[in-house]
Amino acid sequence: MHANTEATPGGAAGDPSAPAAAAAGRRGKGRYHHGDLRNALIQAAIELAAEGGPDAVVLRAAARKVGVSATAAYRHFENHSDLLGAVKEHGQQRLVACMEAGGREVHGEGPEATRQRMKGLGRGYIQFARTEPGLYRTAFCRKALGVLGITEEGAIVEGDEEPGWEARSFEMLSETLDEAVAVGLITPERRPGAELSAWAMVHGAAMLFLDGPLDVLPEEEAGYVIERVLHDVLAGLMAP
Amino acid sequence: MHANTEATPGGAAGDPSAPAAAAAGRRGKGRYHHGDLRNALIQAAIELAAEGGPDAVVLRAAARKVGVSATAAYRHFENHSDLLGAVKEHGQQRLVACMEAGGREVHGEGPEATRQRMKGLGRGYIQFARTEPGLYRTAFCRKALGVLGITEEGAIVEGDEEPGWEARSFEMLSETLDEAVAVGLITPERRPGAELSAWAMVHGAAMLFLDGPLDVLPEEEAGYVIERVLHDVLAGLMAP
DNA sequence: TGCCCGATGTTGACAGCAGTAACATACCTG
DNA sequence: CAGGTATGTTACTGCTGTCAACATCGGGCA
Incomplete structure (x- = not known):
């Protein structure tokens, strides 16, 4: 059981499509590596903060917005x-x-x-x-x-x-x-x-x-x- | 498995001793019913706030301090x-x-x-x-x-x-x-x-x-x- | 050119939190 | 003394931050 509640797009390994298609960074044409994840996360977090104050700045929510797994954020933020x-x-x-x-x-x-x-x-x-x-x-x-x-x-x-x-x-x-x-x-x-x-x-x-x-x-x-x-x-x- | 991580004292039902021995309310000589739980919780929460600010006011922590289960608090606070x-x-x-x-x-x-x-x-x-x-x-x-x-x-x-x-x-x-x-x-x-x-x-x-x-x-x-x-x-x- | 290593991203898991539902007890009132 | 109700308890859900182990990719050296 335990459906993968985290990342919205395709869960199971093996799907070569979805990963990082969404956001801004046109650099890497996004598949697995985002290219500018740090800034993308900051941007997402800023939007969260703007509409909900500091309490709304939720790491997992920012990651979700960018379309990336939550733990990816830890490669860019302590x-x-x-x-x-x-x-x-x-x-x-x-x-x-x-x-x-x-x-x-x-x-x-x-x-x-x-x-x-x-x-x-x-x-x-x-x-x-x-x-x-x-x-x-x-x-x-x-x-x-x-x-x-x-x-x-x-x-x-x-x-x-x-x-x-x-x-x-x-x-x-x-x-x-x-x-x-x-x-x-x-x-x-x-x-x-x-x-x-x-x-x-x-x-x-x-x-x-x-x-x-x-x-x-x-x-x-x-x-x-x-x-x-x-x-x-x-x-x-x-x-x- | 899943050890009961919540209330420190005796977990399994049937133990007639521990429950609410700790705190202030001398009224009910405390066994199952605390007697003044609302105020005891507020007091505990005040102490938490005093030493950690609003973020430290954690419902479960207050309950723990009083020696009561977390959900008991919901009888006294929405x-x-x-x-x-x-x-x-x-x-x-x-x-x-x-x-x-x-x-x-x-x-x-x-x-x-x-x-x-x-x-x-x-x-x-x-x-x-x-x-x-x-x-x-x-x-x-x-x-x-x-x-x-x-x-x-x-x-x-x-x-x-x-x-x-x-x-x-x-x-x-x-x-x-x-x-x-x-x-x-x-x-x-x-x-x-x-x-x-x-x-x-x-x-x-x-x-x-x-x-x-x-x-x-x-x-x-x-x-x-x-x-x-x-x-x-x-x-x-x-x-x- | 090709391969391999480190940077980057992923799944899975754990503990702590707020909150709900269902069950248990004990006090008070008739 | 009986029962209803206020009070407290044990699960359980879904969310969070954070760690560990595994997967993938891209750039530098051969």
């Missing part, structure tokens, strides 16, 4: 966690792209431009969280050894090189804050630690939209709330 | 999610307690007292997140039908009665903000929506401590960062 980590990284890149887009909308120099640029960053951040909640949540989910890995015991282990944690997005914020000091928006003595307030506010607001009482807010009100939050955090940073 | 919800509620109560403790540290009236009281709330909030990260995370985890339930499809369903979501803690914040308006700390026209900024900032800061770059901060610096964040959010709310 772990489930490792696969999740790849999705996480993708999510972070997307987030950075949104922030950059938000910041680039504002040109020019001077206090007001910088101020608007900061708001743009925050707007982009929150917008990404709202338009891609699954990816956003995945980008911030624990488990999934990312830039800094989490051991099985839960201990945190520093990555060797990079400044870690959301490196790039954090960096963008820092740069803009430096700019704000340069143009006199923020006094130098209030500069250290300013990232944290800004980040906390924006991240918190995003969370309120995703899990909190703001989830079902109509679009117009949502926009108002976002502007309000962005205004408040800037006001706080610039206050005497 | 779901895994239902059990998780109970833990979540406990976590929220603990959070409220911490906030109240933080707020009560400040007596007196007038602008400065109110201001300090708000900081106290925030301090209590963040402190809870830092001292009980597992419970805090569980208190805010999706899945786990809490005050407002989440259907299997992911749709959100309003609870009938309560204002929903972190009701009590949100309420405390609102009351204190009202007080702030009353004593002239915040202008009335900036009052609406003020909860959101405040909540977002504090929640975000807590998250940065748990998952973000602040996790390994030495105690002294952590205190500084917290005060900084609290200062900034208040400054933002009070700014013209």
Whole structure:
């Protein structure tokens, strides 16, 4: 008994047709070897994450999507966690792209431009969280050894090189804050630690939209709330 | 074959000894009926959550801890999610307690007292997140039908009665903000929506401590960062 | 050119999980 | 004291992550 519940297409050995016909990688014209399985799996996992959040990133489901056996994934990823980590990284890149887009909308120099640029960053951040909640949540989910890995015991282990944690997005914020000091928006003595307030506010607001009482807010009100939050955090940073 | 891998003590029917000797409920002097299984399971689940976060809340593990078969839990909880919800509620109560403790540290009236009281709330909030990260995370985890339930499809369903979501803690914040308006700390026209900024900032800061770059901060610096964040959010709310 | 080895993918299996069904016990109520 | 019901138990299903052993293919050396 025990029908093979796993791979949808032809089960028994000897069938020379089915194996890896489906997906993207045109390279190997796919029979037995996929040719680009790693990326195909990541892509599938990303789709899962996008529509179901981190919990939906199921190794076997990704393999199924690609039309490959579950264990094949272990030739390209150490772990489930490792696969999740790849999705996480993708999510972070997307987030950075949104922030950059938000910041680039504002040109020019001077206090007001910088101020608007900061708001743009925050707007982009929150917008990404709202338009891609699954990816956003995945980008911030624990488990999934990312830039800094989490051991099985839960201990945190520093990555060797990079400044870690959301490196790039954090960096963008820092740069803009430096700019704000340069143009006199923020006094130098209030500069250290300013990232944290800004980040906390924006991240918190995003969370309120995703899990909190703001989830079902109509679009117009949502926009108002976002502007309000962005205004408040800037006001706080610039206050005497 | 198939050794009974589940309940540790005597497997085969007919053994009149072992079943429910272990835990707290002294009520029924425990043989077959536990007497207070629901609460015992919740307690066990709380311990799991405290030391491993929401993912560690495994129904079977809780049952094991209490010394009862896994399926017994289904007499007291609809779901895994239902059990998780109970833990979540406990976590929220603990959070409220911490906030109240933080707020009560400040007596007196007038602008400065109110201001300090708000900081106290925030301090209590963040402190809870830092001292009980597992419970805090569980208190805010999706899945786990809490005050407002989440259907299997992911749709959100309003609870009938309560204002929903972190009701009590949100309420405390609102009351204190009202007080702030009353004593002239915040202008009335900036009052609406003020909860959101405040909540977002504090929640975000807590998250940065748990998952973000602040996790390994030495105690002294952590205190500084917290005060900084609290200062900034208040400054933002009070700014013209 | 041909063959062989390592990379890649497959079947099969195991343990742990949520959840259901059918059976067992013990408490409480009439 | 009898029986119904609340509570607990043993299977069992189907899902997951992960390991071990086997199969296949493609590229480098002869």
